[in-house]
Amino acid sequence: MVRAILDTGTYATVHVLVTAANRGNQDVAEVLHEAGILLTPERARALKVQALTELLEALYTWKPSEMMRRKGGSGQTPAAMYDTVRGFVEEFRDSVK
Numbered sequence: 001m002v003r004a005i006l007d008t009g010t011y012a013t014v015h016v017l018v019t020a021a022n023r024g025n026q027d028v029a030e031v032l033h034e035a036g037i038l039l040t041p042e043r044a045r046a047l048k049v050q051a052l053t054e055l056l057e058a059l060y061t062w063k064p065s066e067m068m069r070r071k072g073g074s075g076q077t078p079a080a081m082y083d084t085v086r087g088f089v090e091e092f093r094d095s096v097k
């Protein structure tokens with residue numbers, strides 16, 4: 001597992017929440033969960049659904065003929081259409097990064 005660098009905004013938020021939880025004798029995990037800081041399986045699933053929904057919305061804006069034109073013409077094979085859709089998904093992923 002690769003350890004990601006924690007950005008200063010997230011660090012500050014976590015620090016404030018943990019400090020407040022400790023001062024108020026609250027459960028730290030519950031405070032972080034209520035603040036949406038923890039990535040629970042349910043939240044991970046919701047993020048996947050959100051990402052796929054955004055991908056589909058972006059895909060709906062393209063017409064198949066436009067996708068194939070970008071590939072180099074119409075009358076392409078199913079494999080070429082697959083490569084075109086895969087390329088679209090990769091471009092979308094890169095634009096979100």
